[in-house]
Amino acid sequence: MIYSRHNIFSKIAGSENFFIVNLLHGSADILNSAEGKMVSDLLEGREIPGEFRESLTAQGYLADEREEELLYRSRYLDFTDERDEEEVQLFFVPNYSCNFACSYCYQDEYANPAQELTTGIIDAFFDYIRREFAGRKKYVTVFGGEPLLNSARQKALITYLIKRANEAGLELCFVTNGHSLEEYTSILKTASIREIQVTLDGTGPVHNMRRFLKGGGATFDKIVEGIDACLEQQLPVNLRMVIDRENIESLPDLAQFAIGKGWTGNALFKTQLGRNYELHHCQADAGKLFSRISLYESVYELVKKHPHIPEFYKPAYSVSKFIFENGRLPDPLFDACPACKTEWAFDYTGQIYSCTATVGKPGESLGTFYPAVTRRDELIGVWENRDVTNLSECSGCNLQLACGGGCGSVAKNASGTIGSTDCRPVKELLELGFSAYFDQKQQPDR
Ligand code: SF4
Ligand code: SF4
Structure with a gap:
């Protein structure tokens, strides 16, 4: 033994x-x-x-x-085997342009090709996914830039996209800054909406300092009205807070705000925290960024001081929350990166990418679905084969079945190759998670 x-x-x-x-x-x-x-x-x-x-x-x-x-x-x-049966998430980017100028946007360095989305390109996208993912369960997530821009042309295109999704029997998610949600609820109601992801980075003053309109202008109140409108219309909302050292102290206030609004008591409302990190280019002030573990250490301390936070957001701390909620462990995670397996991304210029981290990034295209179908099969194969059994550093690592080798895009940004590791601080997260969920019972609502 x-x-x-x-x-x-x-x-x-x-x-x-x-x-x-x-x-x-x-x-x-x-x-x-x-x-x-x-x-x-x-x-x-x-x-x-x-x-x-x-x-x-x-x-x-x-x-x-x-x-x-x-x-x-x-x-x-x-x-x-199970992954072959899993649902595929297909991202579609109708434009990279945005009406916001967020202080930390990683897409600000992307060129905005002069080309525009047309109904013909939307048709080509739906034709491609019908052929390529025939027999697979799938749904489409509309992503940007900002997909819900408040113009007549954009509304017509989104209406057409929803029509095509309805014809194909596909559910839709939207990832939006939330500014024009009120103007879009009647259009969104015609779709089969799985969720609408909206970002608030804190309560008013903090959010408005980070996520403002191009040319300036606060956005918090209008987004809050949009979230209310969605929930009233039975449209599920996933509220995301992007966190770094600049706004983490606003987490207890935002949690309180959401509780006060009655959002957290609504079954259609859920939340997530996103770590602001160096995705493609150096943030102007990298010192304000958290590492994965320092973020969760800070959240852990905040929850101790503000026990209402878990009513708004419960940290996963690796597999700790799963064990707490399910009374068992999740299945072993041989691969944490769904790129080219259960996730693909497509943009309005007709390009195909591995996922949201690479979509629109120069040099990352894996082929085209418009005007002609092309595929860089060798590169796609590299993404498809990436898992802990193929990453040499992972084979001797005791954390591999909780970590799954991390994110292929983050690994490539750090080392230049997809076939390298993005290590997750699994042990340290479990140290916090066992404390929060089992030792100190940081769970006031249970
Ligand atoms: S911690 Fe690093 S070496 Fe270990 S499984 Fe994760 S990526 Fe691989
Ligand atoms: S490369 Fe990273 S962002 Fe893209 S699917 Fe893999 S884990 Fe997700």
Whole structure:
């Protein structure tokens, strides 16, 4: 019996207790300090009591090496089979232009090709996805730039796109800055809307300093009216807050605001936090950005001080929230990056990309769907094959089945190649998560 290659063992933040998690064997346990000491002893080659050894074996933390290898291969096949059945998310960008000039926009360096979206290009998109993804479950997410610009021409194009989606029986999501939502609710009502993602970066003054109109002008109040209008019209809203050191202190206020508006009590309302990060080019002030772990450390501290935050947003802390909510571990994650597997992106110039992180970026096109269909199959193959079994650094990493190798685009930006790692601080996140969900019970609403 060996100490499993997939054990993640550490001390729970701010506690005398430890946790041990193994995604391959589907086991997770909290250990008291004496048990934690025994695992440490085992790791240092010291003898441990037979009874404790047996309990570790029963949970798969001690495993037969050969059996573990077979289990790994079989779980990998399950993973790829399940992914082949998964729904595909197809992003469509009708324009890269935007009526906002957000302080941190990564698309500000993109050229805006003079070409314009036409109904013919929308037809070519729907024809391509019907052929290429025949027999796959799928939905379309309309993305930008800003897709819901308040002009007659844009409204006509979005109306046409909705008509084509309805004919194809496809649900739609929209990712919008939310400024023209009120003007669009009657159009959106004609679609089968899965969700509308809108961004607020804090309460009024903080949001308005970061997300303002081109040429200046506050946007908070108008977006809030748009969110209210959507919820009144039964259109699901996913509120995203993009966070860095400049606005994190506004999280408790925004949470309170959303609670006060009654949004958090509405089943059609959900939230997410987005970490502001260096996607394609240096942010003017990189010092204001959080690393993945420092963001969640700050959120953890804020939740301790402001226990109403989880009513608005519950941090995942790797797989911690999943265990808390489901009473079991998620399936092993052999690949965290859906690009060219369950995610593709298309833009109004007829180009095809791997995902939202690469769409519109010079040099990242994987082919065209308009005016002619072309495919860079070799490059597509590189994206399709990226998973922890193909990334050499991941093969010896005990975190691999929670991390999944991270984001291919972030990895490429850092190292120049898609086939490199974007390491996730899984152990540190679990240290916080076990504390928040199991040790300190940072869950006032449960
Ligand atoms: S990306 Fe890094 S942390 Fe993640 S599995 Fe690979 S080596 Fe481990
Ligand atoms: S490259 Fe990154 S952003 Fe794109 S699908 Fe993969 S994980 Fe997501």
